[in-house]
Amino acid sequence: MASRSISQVRWNICLLLLALLLLSWGYFVISFAHEFQTIKQQSSQQVSTLALGLEERSRRMFQVFDILLLDIAEHQQCYQPEAINSMFNRWLERTPELSALLIVDPDSGQILTSVNKDPLPEDLSFSLMTNTKNSDSSMQITEKVYRNSHGQNLVAIVRQFSRSGRQLQVVALVQIDHLLDFHKDAELGPDGSVAILHHNGVLLARTPDGNDLVGRSFADGPLFTQHLKKSPVGISRAPRSTDGVSRIVAHRKLSDFPLVVTVGTSTEWIFAAWQKRLYNVLFIQVVISLTILISMLILHRTLARMEQAEDRLNEREEHFRAVADSSVDAVLSVNNSERIGFWSRGAERIFACSAAEAIGMPISCFLQFEFEENPVTLKQLTSSENSWIQGRAIEVQGQRKDGWLFPTELSISAGNTAGKPFYTLIVRNISERKQMEERIRRMASHDNLTRLPNRGLLMDRLNMAMAQVRRQGGQFALLFLDLDEFKPINDIHGHDVGDQLLQQVAERLLTATRESDTVARVGGDEFALLLSNIKDEEAVSNACRHILRSLRKKFTINGIEASISCSIGVVLFNGQDTSGNELIGLADMAMYTVKRGGKNRFAFAAESGNRLPES
Structure with a gap:
């Protein structure tokens, strides 16, 4: 419609100017046209x-x-x-x-x-x-x-x-x-x-x-x-x-x-x-x-160019809108005042807000920009000092219309029209990816059955505890625990009952220890406990007795009652020259000493005083 209006105006003006030219020359053409033109x-x-x-x-x-x-x-x-x-x-x-x-x-x-x-x-x-x-x-x-x-x-x-x-x-x-x-x-x-x-x-x-x-x-x-x-x-x-x-x-x-x-x-x-x-x-x-x-010439050319430019602009706008609406990601356009000017269908799905509601609102209502952990505006984020951000995907926190926060991946492109900057944003909801990354990270460091730290995470924490003792002093205790009478229960009642029994054992061990301690599963029915900031051997002995009493209580699994105990090997570390693997070996040897001596007891390793097994 606008193009047809410009075209009509163009021809009307040209005809008007041409008519004026002809009228102007009507009087003078006979007498002076030849001489003047020459x-x-x-x-x-x-x-x-x-x-x-x-x-x-x-x-x-x-x-x-x-x-x-x-x-x-x-x-x-x-x-x-x-x-x-x-x-x-x-x-x-x-x-x-x-x-x-x-x-x-x-x-x-x-x-x-x-x-x-x-x-x-x-x-x-x-x-x-x-x-x-x-x-x-x-x-x-x-x-x-x-x-x-x-x-x-x-x-x-x-x-x-x-x-x-x-x-x-x-x-x-x-x-x-x-x-x-x-x-x-x-x-x-x-x-x-x-x-x-x-x-x-x-x-x-x-x-x-x-x-x-x-x-x-x-x-x-x-x-x-x-x-x-x-x-x-x-x-x-x-x-x-x-x-x-x-x-x-x-x-x-x-x-x-x-x-x-x-x-x-x-x-x-x-x-x-x-x-x-x-x-x-x-x-x-x-x-x-x-x-x-x-x-006449200038107006004709100018209006013709205006008509062509408007047609091209309308075509590009429709093409951009079609491309943006076909994307599963959110495509936004933000003006110099950081208010939303375009809101794609993908943005409606991701932010749960219609285009009619979003257009004209500040972009900060939906995206929380930060740079080096400080809140910034979109203009500050895309300034010349942070030009590396343009063309790259960064992670920002998104907010839906109902206030629900979720992680997003954002790509920013800055442009300029009529001397004023504008920004094109492509936003992707990465909640599922973040959850998957967290699950993968946890699976790599925790036991799938009991949700306890696995041997790898135990070694990391053990090495950190050893470094802390050498640097700051103090001591900690490493307990190596093996369940007694677990195998018969697993063989008679099946692996499902055995797995549930291990899960309940893990829960009791967590209850019997402090939040600052580490309880890890290192094998089939073997567990390791890292007790930090231990005062002396008597405190370790009390902790071992508490664990023994906790595991001697009957377990009920799908109507089946089961009784087990455990054998515990203990090693104390107060800064001596040894490695984490050597500490685990000492605790493991002390545990097998208990196994051979009657089970349901604990014993300190030779490096910790070689105390006799205790019940």
Whole structure:
């Protein structure tokens, strides 16, 4: 609908402008059409051709300088300063337009290397630092005009490059007046002019007698406020306010360099033969006609481009929406205020919130951003200091509409439209993956049947306890426990009953020990207990008696009563030179001593005093 409306407006405006043009020329066409068209076409063609020639001349010269700056930047990486200075001298000798070549540090404004034909302008260093410090890596032409000791106009051409982590600039000072040499042979009349301006309106060079105007800004003049906005190439009427001469001027804006070239010829000189008869009427008619033609062309092209751009935008938006809605992940778009602008169907499923409710809400209602354990905003998270985050998946905490928190994996992409940043977020619910990782981690360190730590985790804790005792002092006890009479119960009643009996034994061992102690299953009916911070052997003996009494109580499994006991081997560690495996071996030997001596008892290992088994 919008595209059809723009198309209709475009054609209506074109028809209206065409009708005005025809009406305007209706009265004058019979008397003055032939003479006017002949003079206008000849003059316009002449200045346009000259402007085109000046444009090509300027482009070729600055392309050469661009290649020069690139060559210098590349050689700066690997050549010594003496070689760089030699190369600078060769270029200055070969190129009469060049006045100086420099290497500048834009951060300090310091000139690192300089080779020049004439003394440098006094304000050069400060100007380069302020004007071009933030430029990108393409070639830049400064808007300020300098003058050397001979009164020649100079402009600075700058290209930025990186060396050893530093951002430097290579600068060429160019005598821009050399571009205007061809004006001597041009048939522009006594008041013709040729000028080169910067894109921002500063006059860089002009002939003839342009020194009093060079360096002034004409950004407020009609060339920049009207004509260049309509078209980069065209013919316009220069006002008398510049130097008192009215001219027809051909302007051409260079697309690849920030320059505008103009060639103008005096209207009095062009229309001298018929100016006395028809100056006022015909001049007004020319202005009106050119304005209508240029306006029609510009409006037609502008509206056509607007129509095409809107069609492409609508197509891309529909394509993006279709792709985002087909994803199982949540796809979000967040504006510069960190409020949601797009909410896919996947986001509706993951966050349990409809698009109508979510759009316009702060993104912090659904995602809690942190960086180095500190809460941050999305803008802070994607700042230049944290640019590594873009293009990578990070884990953040998500929150559903009902307040339920869950882990997510987030990918962020930052963009910019109309000068304002926006962010595209892809969010994946990783709750199931986290649960699976936790189960895998626990399975690797715990016994599947009893849920107790396995032998590997026991060894880790044992080594940590040994290191702590050696570092801080104190002692701990390692108990190696083997169930008595377990095998007959397992053989008679089956493995299911045996497994349930082991589970109940594990529960009683956990009840009989402290939370700071470790109870581990190391074999079929073998368990190990790590009792930390033990005061003395008597405290260990009391703990062993408590365990023996706890396991002598009858077990009831599916209506079956079972009675068992256990044999315990004990070893104390107070910093002696031994390993964890040796401690387990000592406790295991003490346990087998109890087995051979009648079971249902405990005994200390030889390294701990070799006490007799106790009940």
